[in-house]
Amino acid sequence: DAKTTQPPSMDCAEGRAANLPCNHSTISGNEYVYWYRQIHSQGPQYIIHGLKNNETNEMASLIITEDRKSSTLILPHATLRDTAVYYCIVRLRTDSWGKLQFGAGTQVVVTP
Amino acid sequence: GAVVSQHPSRVICKSGTSVKIECRSLDFQATTMFWYRQFPKKSLMLMATSNEGSKATYEQGVEKDKFLINHASLTLSTLTVTSAHPEDSSFYICMCSPNTGELFFGEGSRLTVL
Numbered sequence: 001d002a003k004t005t006q007p008p009s010m011d012c013a014e015g016r017a018a019n020l021p022c023n024h025s026t027i028s029g030n031e032y033v034y035w036y037r038q039i040h041s042q043g044p045q046y047i048i049h050g051l052k053n054n055e056t057n058e059m060a061s062l063i064i065t066e067d068r069k070s071s072t073l074i075l076p077h078a079t080l081r082d083t084a085v086y087y088c089i090v091r092l093r094t095d096s097w098g099k100l101q102f103g104a105g106t107q108v109v110v111t112p
Numbered sequence: 113g114a115v116v117s118q119h120p121s122r123v124i125c126k127s128g129t130s131v132k133i134e135c136r137s138l139d140f141q142a143t144t145m146f147w148y149r150q151f152p153k154k155s156l157m158l159m160a161t162s163n164e165g166s167k168a169t170y171e172q173g174v175e176k177d178k179f180l181i182n183h184a185s186l187t188l189s190t191l192t193v194t195s196a197h198p199e200d201s202s203f204y205i206c207m208c209s210p211n212t213g214e215l216f217f218g219e220g221s222r223l224t225v226l
Contacts, residue, residue, distance in 0.1 A: 034215070043118070043205050043217035044156070087155070100146070100207070100215065102156040 004088045009107040012082075018075040020106055022088030025069040032091045033064060034100070035073045037084040037108075044087065047073065078110045115139060116208055118218035125196055126226055133191045133221045135206030141186035142208035147179075150203040150220075162189045196225040 005023040012018040024033060032051050036044040048055055048062045050071070055062040061074040075082055087105040115138040125131050135145055143164050148156040160170045160181050168181035178200075180192040189208075193200050206218040 036217075038156075041203070041220070041222070043116075043220040044207075046216060101158060102148075104155050 003101075004090055004103050006086075006088050006103060006106045008104065009109070012075075012078045012108060012110050014080060014110055014112050015077055018078045018082065018108060018110070020073040020075075020086050020088070020108065021070065022073070023070045024088070024090050027068050027090050029068075033062070033068075033071050034089045034091060035060070035062065036087045036089065037082075038087065038105070039081075039084045045084075047086075078108075080110050080112065082108065083110045084108060116206065116216045116218040118206055118221050120221060121219060122222045122224075124224045124226065127197055128195055130192055130194045131196055131223060133193075133204055133206075133223075135189045135191070135208070135218050137187045137208050137210070137216075140210035142189075142210065143186060145183060145189040145206055145208040147181060147189075147191050148205045148207065150205060156205060159191075193223065196223070198225045201225045 032049050034049040035047040037047055038044045047060050048057055050062045050064050062071060064071045085105040085107050087102050089100050117136045117138055119134045123131055145162040147159045149159050150156045158171050159174045159179060160168045162168045162181045162183040164183045164186050170176045178194055180194060183189040191204060201224050203220050203222050205220045207215055209215045
């Protein structure tokens with residue numbers, strides 16, 4: 001099963017775009033890339049997911065490289081409430097729908 | 113949107129007692145629910161997969177007799193920490209899916225064993 005690599009931490013200025021990289025070089029063809037974030041002492045919050053194409057929703061954009069070996073989550077206008085740990089996850093190929101394995105994630109701190 | 117609710121959000125218990133945590137999918141049916149555990153400043157660790165109407169599947173190293181999981185209906189799964197000890201103190205989180213590609217987590221339950 002594919003694993004992901006993320007930088008441990010990242011600072012971002014309020015109002016600026018935050019670009020969070022993730023490497024998943026061993027991803028398989030039918031594995032999705034998911035992004036979640038976890039604010040302290042809360043359950044993880046779904047952000048976005050994708051397979052091949054770039055995706056955008058009200059929270060963020062997901063850019064997946066053509067070879068699918070890496071992706072970038074973009075928070076277009078970071079706010080203080082975006083301070084959280086961001087997890088890039090590749091969904092395992094198992095019989096259990098949705099089984100996820102979490103890495104260490106990226107601690108994002110948005111500063112005024 | 114879909115919501116997953118956990119209860120209680122915080123619980124403190126004495127060593128040796130058992131604690132039950134509930135996970136409910138409020139507006140969708142979840143055939144499968146997942147239970148995670150998170151220690152302070154650590155990532156989430158999958159404990160077990162809970163399938164409605166059948167026995168849960170536990171990850172390696174997770175004691176099934178210690179962490180009893182019941183998934184009696186399509187909207188409810190329970191995790192019971194039996195004979196809790198201080199080392200069981202942790203943040204327990206459930207996750208489930210309405211099979212739309214999105215996966216939703218509960219708010220988490222913080223267990224403190226004295």
